[in-house]
Amino acid sequence: MTVQHASPAPDTAKRPHSGGPPPRSDRLRLRGWSRADVAELAGALLGSFALTWLVYEELTTLSGGLGFVVCWFFAFLVTYWAMARNRLGAGAAGDRLAAATVASVGLLLVVGLVAMLVYVVAKGYHALRPQFFTKDQYGVSPLAKPTAGGGLAAIVGSVEQVGLATVISLPLGIATAVFLTEVRGRIGRPVRLLTDAMSGIPSVLAGLFIFALLILSHVLPQSGFAVSLALTISMLPTITRTSEVVLRVVPGDLREASYALGGSEWRTVRRILLPTARNGLITAAILGVARVVGEAAPGIIDAGSSPKVNWNPFKGPQENLPLMIYEDIKSSVPADNIRAWTAALVLVFLVLVLFVAARAIARRRPGGTRRPVFRFLDRKGPS
Amino acid sequence: MAGTGSKLIDFEVRRPRQDVIFRATARVAGAMTLALMAVIFVALLVRSYRALHLVGIGKFLTTQQWVPEAGKFGVGSLLFNTVMIGVVALVIAVPVSLCAALLISEYSPPAVSSALKTLVELLAAMPSVVFGYWGLEYLTPRIRPLSQWLANHLAFLPIFKVTSSSFAGSTFIAGIVVALMVSPVLTAVAQEVFFQAPSGQREAALALGGTKWGMIRKVVLPFGRGGIVGGTMLAFGRAVGETVAVVVVISATATRQVHILQSGANSISAWIAETWGESNPIGISALMAAGLTLFLLTLIVNAAASVIVNRTAKAGGPSL
Numbered sequence: 001m002t003v004q005h006a007s008p009a010p011d012t013a014k015r016p017h018s019g020g021p022p023p024r025s026d027r028l029r030l031r032g033w034s035r036a037d038v039a040e041l042a043g044a045l046l047g048s049f050a051l052t053w054l055v056y057e058e059l060t061t062l063s064g065g066l067g068f069v070v071c072w073f074f075a076f077l078v079t080y081w082a083m084a085r086n087r088l089g090a091g092a093a094g095d096r097l098a099a100a101t102v103a104s105v106g107l108l109l110v111v112g113l114v115a116m117l118v119y120v121v122a123k124g125y126h127a128l129r130p131q132f133f134t135k136d137q138y139g140v141s142p143l144a145k146p147t148a149g150g151g152l153a154a155i156v157g158s159v160e161q162v163g164l165a166t167v168i169s170l171p172l173g174i175a176t177a178v179f180l181t182e183v184r185g186r187i188g189r190p191v192r193l194l195t196d197a198m199s200g201i202p203s204v205l206a207g208l209f210i211f212a213l214l215i216l217s218h219v220l221p222q223s224g225f226a227v228s229l230a231l232t233i234s235m236l237p238t239i240t241r242t243s244e245v246v247l248r249v250v251p252g253d254l255r256e257a258s259y260a261l262g263g264s265e266w267r268t269v270r271r272i273l274l275p276t277a278r279n280g281l282i283t284a285a286i287l288g289v290a291r292v293v294g295e296a297a298p299g300i301i302d303a304g305s306s307p308k309v310n311w312n313p314f315k316g317p318q319e320n321l322p323l324m325i326y327e328d329i330k331s332s333v334p335a336d337n338i339r340a341w342t343a344a345l346v347l348v349f350l351v352l353v354l355f356v357a358a359r360a361i362a363r364r365r366p367g368g369t370r371r372p373v374f375r376f377l378d379r380k381g382p383s
Numbered sequence: 384m385a386g387t388g389s390k391l392i393d394f395e396v397r398r399p400r401q402d403v404i405f406r407a408t409a410r411v412a413g414a415m416t417l418a419l420m421a422v423i424f425v426a427l428l429v430r431s432y433r434a435l436h437l438v439g440i441g442k443f444l445t446t447q448q449w450v451p452e453a454g455k456f457g458v459g460s461l462l463f464n465t466v467m468i469g470v471v472a473l474v475i476a477v478p479v480s481l482c483a484a485l486l487i488s489e490y491s492p493p494a495v496s497s498a499l500k501t502l503v504e505l506l507a508a509m510p511s512v513v514f515g516y517w518g519l520e521y522l523t524p525r526i527r528p529l530s531q532w533l534a535n536h537l538a539f540l541p542i543f544k545v546t547s548s549s550f551a552g553s554t555f556i557a558g559i560v561v562a563l564m565v566s567p568v569l570t571a572v573a574q575e576v577f578f579q580a581p582s583g584q585r586e587a588a589l590a591l592g593g594t595k596w597g598m599i600r601k602v603v604l605p606f607g608r609g610g611i612v613g614g615t616m617l618a619f620g621r622a623v624g625e626t627v628a629v630v631v632v633i634s635a636t637a638t639r640q641v642h643i644l645q646s647g648a649n650s651i652s653a654w655i656a657e658t659w660g661e662s663n664p665i666g667i668s669a670l671m672a673a674g675l676t677l678f679l680l681t682l683i684v685n686a687a688a689s690v691i692v693n694r695t696a697k698a699g700g701p702s703l
Contacts, residue, residue: 066525092594094596095594098596098599099595102490103482103486103490106482106484106490108479109479109482109566110503113506113509114502114506116513116563119517119521123520176409176412176413176415183410185410187414190417191414191416194420194686196686196688196689197682197685197686198416199685200617200624200684200688201423201681201685202625202677202681203624203626204626204652204655205624205677205678208427208674212427212429212671216667233419236419240416264401264402264405265401265402265405266404267401287508290508294511295510296510296511297626297652297656300659301655301656325512325513326512326627329512340516344510344512348513351508351509351510352505354508355505359501
């Protein structure tokens, strides 16, 4: 456990360097990089690269690819550690080694995932034409180009199914969140626990459940609406948990002020709590949508795909975007495999937009209730 | 609030009834969650009764084949293969996600940290079918040399042994894809608890002359232990339930697959999606029973994870 500080450095940090050799500051640095740090890092990277190149490519018969990168990485860690040990001592060198390992592995994950998104864009944009949004796949020959037809059937299905699911789960989710923050009582704990457990239910089970409950007993036919109900089960816990968090951060002062003025619990919730948390609740809804818009499994079980646009969610098979991608991947027609990338690009873009919108709205300051959509909250109560 | 004096009095007269209705409604909404979980369980149980009655629960849990027409089916191999994919995914995802979480909470400046946090949340929302397709088209050919290498050098371990030369669609590849899918979730949970490590203890550790890594090891990681364990279980629950990504990547097999590098893998959820279209009534009942098994598995894992995460968040970690 050594830290790099010894000689008192008379506030060199405050004065700009005025020529001459840079004053040596050995003060404890908690953040930031000194020039020596940067040089060490660059040196270790370059040196280990050169060494690995020499050994791996020139002296042995090995060549290329993953092996090289892995060897380079380990050579880098050893070099970096040795350099730090030389300059700063064993303790600090261990610290450096840990930092380098953690940072590179962490970055590897992030970079890998971003690379996947880039790959989707690179594969998907070739066959993306405006008609993807206006035409369906009905009557398109298997020999046609990947650009023929479009994904309208899937887009219509996705919009209707997710829309219906939102209409059902938003009020229910917010009501549950209000219950968890304002009412609680004896069943509060089990409800919380099961909400968490519910968020882990795989979407394929949600689809299976709707099939078992409603379709096998002929209450509903296989249809887009059955898919909506299955999506509701995946969406509900997301909305409940996010809403609960935003309702919880509404300042207690506001509630108390309302009660002190004689407001009832209901009026406090409707006039104070919900309007204050409005932005957060919209965010919750959008996150719920983003959570389910990519679920293919309920579609496989509860609706089945159809190449033709089906505007009626209550009757007949209705495709959605993830289901279209799934079917196109499984298809043995090469053009379909390419279409799957196009649809994947559209879906990823959709999730991205939803996500950015959710963030932007979450960041807005809480306001009054003047926005037209929420004007009903401004109406006078039944008093 | 447009409240006036007269209305105040009005309120007091009305308050009980209004609030009784409000509280009742909120309770009903809360109870819906409880009821829904119960109904899911009962519905799956009722629909799987026929299949379970035919073969018996003990046989169903151990039988390693799936031929519903012949009355021979069970989750013996499916359950094993499901857990294998989950375990492979966790072995990869846990260390990587912990590093990513530490990078976000400890090693990056605030601006970078919040950008990374947003990115991780975004990646957690990415559709699984996209991960699956990427795994099939991009990862499968590129992971082949690694599989080959592992098979050549670590074959003395039974799980790395291969009996055929095909590496595509293996438990290993499915595990990697699922690992990438659950990593953002795990990272988000872990980074959340790391941020909560008390700054007093952090500063104390540094003031005593500890290095940053020493501080992380002695303060941040012990404090976050519950979050790590809970997050890992959460990720496991996700991993075993993952459907479409797995279906797309694997070459489905109905037998128990011990060799993770070898072509042929499966999971309960993948099997349900894969065989759904071609099932007759008894086949559907058998799949319902398989679904029920998965439901109980994920329910237990997730409830336990939730308890552990919440307890840590409240307790405030170990004292110095």
